[in-house]
Amino acid sequence: MRAAFPEFRLGNVLATSFTGTLSERHGNAVERIPTPQRLMDWLTVNGLAVDSCTAAQLDLARELRESIHAAATAAAVQDALPASAVHVLNDCSAQGRAAAILTPQGKRQWRLGSASCVEDALSVIAADAISIIAGERDGKLALCASPTCRAAFFDTSQSRTRKWCDMNTCGNRQKKARFNANQRKNPSPAE
């Protein structure tokens, strides 16, 4: 039953949506691509559908994911990029074949080199991460303010002051925590 798996968090940025498939890295981590099928589901949702996925390909995907996370985190705090993470990113970027295709409606789609090739899909994700980390795109890498999350996200807000990777999860939780703390400080007379 698919409903038994944790849902995906969908963002606008491919690379950080991908790193978001593991959330709460500093709390009770939630693995959102626990099986090859779930990685295939995630790729389909993100316009990178593949026909099959092996356990080894899932491992490779997770290795890329954690490398993007490490490199993006370092970039967000202006640390030196970890060499091993850069190596994995570059390998994944170089190993896949994918072409950008323009649809008649003027949208960009990805055509993978072969329908069964997870590596092709990963190369698109790696290239997306590289463009963000290299500062080519309009926005700024930042770390989520939630202490149990600390996800690297790409802030495209005009003021560049976004605090949370995701308003609906981390942002909301923070708001609730603040509300509860205030309730404790100023209990209503009924309590």
Ligand SMILES: [Zn+2]
């Ligand atoms: Zn977060």
